[in-house]
Amino acid sequence: MKFTIYTILIFLFTFQVSAQEGDRTSGKEYPDGEGGTVYLPLGDASFADAVVSNHPGEIPPDEDLPAVRPEYTLGVPDYTKPSAPGFLSLGCDGSVVLQFTDNILIDVEGPDLYVFEVGPAVEPTLLEISYDGKEWIDVGKIEGARADVDIAPFVKENDVFNYVRLTNAGKSCGGRTPGADIDAVAAVGSGYRLSLNSAVLFDLGEAVLQPEAKKELDAIAMQIKEMPGNMRVVVEGHTDNIGTPQVNEELSIERAQAVWDELSKEITIDEELVSIQGRGESRPVANNDTEEGRALNRRVDILILPDS
Template identity: 40%
Template sequence: MISNRFSVFSLAICALIAVPASNAGAQSAKSYPKAQGGVITLPSGDISFADRVHRFDEGNPPSKRTAARNPESILGPTDRPKSAGTEILEATTLTLGCRGSITLEFTDNALIDIEGPDLHIWEAGDDVEATFVEISRNGEAWTEIGMVSGSTASLDITGHAVKGASYRFVRLTDAKCASRTGNWPGADIDAVAAVGSAERFVFDAGVLFAFDEATLSNEALTILTRFSDLVGQRQFSRLVIEGHTDSKGSDEYNMDLSQRRADAVRAYLANTPRLAQSDMSIRAAGEREPVADNSTDAGRQKNRRVEVIVVP
């Protein structure tokens, strides 16, 4: 099953469900107004924006306006009107509070390094209030990429990001609370988007492979053929195939298993007619980048996966 918000091939339900039209055209470039004037073009359009709040640590003091304390309001495309009353503006903006922090996750896409700025932050007001920005592949190990402030709302992750890596998490932390009074202490965030954005497809390893094996199942061959037909119709530069496991077993064993599974997917896709000439690489992550809680069966099942990052 493939959802509009998260490109997931869930083989356990049905291998032949058609891709929704809204998702199939999700990579179309689109321009959006910047908070400080002008526009910015996102090559992947609406899927470029953050999709989920991973964590919100509200600052002290927080905003005195209840509407400006909802972290969910900054998810998805920027919806800030050009001119509106205070109540409408507050409903589309999150005030972090003094030294507050929010961690956002990209689910249907991933942040990658491209030429020029890679990340853009919509901040309410005439100027961008000082905010530290960090990125992470797993939500645990963080890399600081700089600070947005003044009129600078875009950052380039070159020199900070691991070459060829994709990142799922962004953390914003209010860096300098100029005043501890008033209705909106700390940075005021409207939206966050990956300018350098790649589409993510996630495959359930439990259906791709037998338990502890790296040989593709018959169902996997059907799904990967459909995937090849879908992606082969798009314009992209390369594919990155990542293997992931749950936390059971040793780290060494899980790294080896994840690599063999990623290699099996790459080998099959490289022999399909539409992707035979494509640039592909593999990456083994083992148990190091979970997307769910490894203490539960349901969480471990989600963590056993193969991701294909389609770099536009």
């Protein structure tokens, strides 16, 4: 199936567990650092994909050790021993910001996030999550070789998050690898995100679908119909920052509704499982100071989330 260059596909999270037989039809198990395992329905795609920033803090780890490289927090847990690569020491008051690019963090029933900490001393860490890497939600202090985190008390329904920030919170900090030692971070709650640039859907400033948009949306509808499991659909309209916030919000709602009106001709789903939202200019994915950035910000995101 062919999509435009602007289409971002983020993998579907779904539990496919037989209540009678107890077998799992998807996902994978990983060592939890305590002699057990963690089951992640999304498998390897659950883990953080990119390092946005790393600040070692007042007392950083020994530069001669492999633990100073933040990229070791990415991907699956691979810690073997303190002298081998596979983890990042945050340093005293140090922090690291990680991004999910092939999945998004959402709230589902039970734990939503796993933080794998390793090393001989397990130290507390402050956890924050963010949609855009600018506005942060404080989830609080976590500790343990494997921290199971439920973000439900801190978020709203249908909120999605792309970034995690971990900051060392230990009172004592020293040695060659000071601070918490992070091996991996995994999002358990995830969903598809199909993002269409508005240029392939609408004329500038308009909310009436162009004739050629139907082909794009037919392809999206086919993709959605092939997804397994029960699901919710959130259609979000987004704009650049040209014009007033009120006008942009209204335009983004109208565009989201127009997209869903077309998709619903092909997709059968209960109305209560569909949410139409206008985000206006509030959630840019690029710099609004350039035409290229504004073009990327004018988009409609279709989020396919597990139905709790």
